[in-house]
Amino acid sequence: MLGRLRAGGYEVVADARQAEVIVVNTCAFIDRARQESVDTILEMAREKEAGRARWLVVTGCLSQRYDAELRREIPEIDATLGTGQVDEILRAVSGEATTTDAAEGPPTWVYDHTTPRVLSTPWYMAYVKISEGCDYTCSFCIIPTLRGKNRSRNVEDIASEVRGLAAQGVREIVLVAQDSTRFGLDHGIRDGLAYLLRRLGRIEGIRWIRVMYAYPATLSDGILDAIAGEEKVVKYVDIPLQHASDAVLKRMKRPTGRGHLQGMVGRIRGRVPGVAIRTSFIVGFPGETEAEFAELLAFVEACEFDHLGVFTFSDEEGTTSFDLPGRVPQAVKERRKRKLMAAQKAISARRNRGRVGERVEVLVEGTHPDTDLLLRGRLSTQAPEIDGMVILNDGMAAPGAFVTARITDAHPHDLVARIVDS
Numbered sequence: 001m002l003g004r005l006r007a008g009g010y011e012v013v014a015d016a017r018q019a020e021v022i023v024v025n026t027c028a029f030i031d032r033a034r035q036e037s038v039d040t041i042l043e044m045a046r047e048k049e050a051g052r053a054r055w056l057v058v059t060g061c062l063s064q065r066y067d068a069e070l071r072r073e074i075p076e077i078d079a080t081l082g083t084g085q086v087d088e089i090l091r092a093v094s095g096e097a098t099t100t101d102a103a104e105g106p107p108t109w110v111y112d113h114t115t116p117r118v119l120s121t122p123w124y125m126a127y128v129k130i131s132e133g134c135d136y137t138c139s140f141c142i143i144p145t146l147r148g149k150n151r152s153r154n155v156e157d158i159a160s161e162v163r164g165l166a167a168q169g170v171r172e173i174v175l176v177a178q179d180s181t182r183f184g185l186d187h188g189i190r191d192g193l194a195y196l197l198r199r200l201g202r203i204e205g206i207r208w209i210r211v212m213y214a215y216p217a218t219l220s221d222g223i224l225d226a227i228a229g230e231e232k233v234v235k236y237v238d239i240p241l242q243h244a245s246d247a248v249l250k251r252m253k254r255p256t257g258r259g260h261l262q263g264m265v266g267r268i269r270g271r272v273p274g275v276a277i278r279t280s281f282i283v284g285f286p287g288e289t290e291a292e293f294a295e296l297l298a299f300v301e302a303c304e305f306d307h308l309g310v311f312t313f314s315d316e317e318g319t320t321s322f323d324l325p326g327r328v329p330q331a332v333k334e335r336r337k338r339k340l341m342a343a344q345k346a347i348s349a350r351r352n353r354g355r356v357g358e359r360v361e362v363l364v365e366g367t368h369p370d371t372d373l374l375l376r377g378r379l380s381t382q383a384p385e386i387d388g389m390v391i392l393n394d395g396m397a398a399p400g401a402f403v404t405a406r407i408t409d410a411h412p413h414d415l416v417a418r419i420v421d422s
């Protein structure tokens with residue numbers, strides 16, 4: 001949308017009061033995201049009254065889902081667009097009272113390399129969406145309803161975009177999708193992601209290629225071999241597993257059980273030497289007993305993941321888990337989350353301590369959030385924003401530089417290192 005707006009002659013300003021048009025792009029995945037979206041729309045409605053803005057546009061998943069309710073409750077909203085109406089942003093900001101097209105069916109839109117883009121990330125990294133939508137029906141998830149069926153982009157189209165990004169100076173590409181390991185299947189290509197990784201691995205200028213959101217049933221040996229064998233593809237697998245109890249996985253409508261998941265973790269480590277595995281789980285799914293939670297905890301302790309995220313279950317209207325009996329009280333959900341995170345903290349601390357003394361490549365990202373006296377960066381096994389950082393306490397380098405550093409200390413989530421070669 002930013003790319004379309006800039007190409008249409010619009011300028012982006014940082015302060016809403018300076019803006020003539022305010023666009024709020026929303027998320028509606030879980031309760032907290034919805035609340036944040038609504039709070040932001042209300043805040044921007046006040047900014048519209050107080051500032052120069054003549055027009056307030058709401059886009060994305062929340063408007064896709066609750067268009068009529070939003071308009072009724074927040075009359076300051078002038079126009080809305082759904083998730084598949086990105087190309088209509090120019091109409092929406094130019095005073096046309098557009099509305100969400102959700103009633104016409106699931107969205108089919110997907111961008112290509114000719115779509116203008118404005119990077120909202122630091123200049124040296126970019127997210128590249130390789131497909132849109134999802135063919136699964138996990139019982140807790142509203143995404144397929146909001147985003148439609150899985151539809152992959154074409155390999156050469158993605159390669160063109162990545163070549164363009166490399167020419168702009170981008171060094172790290174993060175491939176995202178709702179289900180990245182299904183990439184290409186809708187075009188009849190098996191292991192399409194493996195093919196794509198090999199293709200992107202040949203593009204000059206790119207140093208790291210990362211894949212997010214693999215799915216257990218489609219993470220094949222072919223894909224793992226491409227991750228292991230392609231030099232520029234970082235040895236990192238992000239695979240949300242959601243739970244480890246067979247009974248809960250069944251209620252979640254996930255096609256793989258605990259035995260498969262445990263075998264898969266071993267298979268990833270066996271085929272991709274030096275790999276870091278990130279996963280995430282949901283605690284407090286309807287009917288989750290203490291015994292089922294204990295199974296999940298034991299699984300986490302046995303697998304020793306490198307990075308772990310834990311979500312408390314969020315009840316989503318329109319999903320099949322919405323009507324399931326056995327609600328877990330919020331306090332119990334929170335306690336289970338704390339317990340899982342504490343177990344992971346001990347695992348991460350132990351694993352990180354074992355790395356002290358290693359020589360590593362670090363992508364420098366700028367100064368530490370707490371003090372300008374330290375730099376911060378990331379290893380190839382740390383994804384942006386979610387996996388902790390490397391604190392650099394000795395040596396100088398500019399953001400976007402790749403340096404060699406030696407790890408000197410370890411915290412549960414972060415590592416400390418000094419630059420030995422920049």
Ligand code: SF4
Nearest residue numbers: 134136138141143178
């Ligand atoms: S695979 Fe992911 S996006 Fe698709 S339904 Fe399941 S949780 Fe949602």
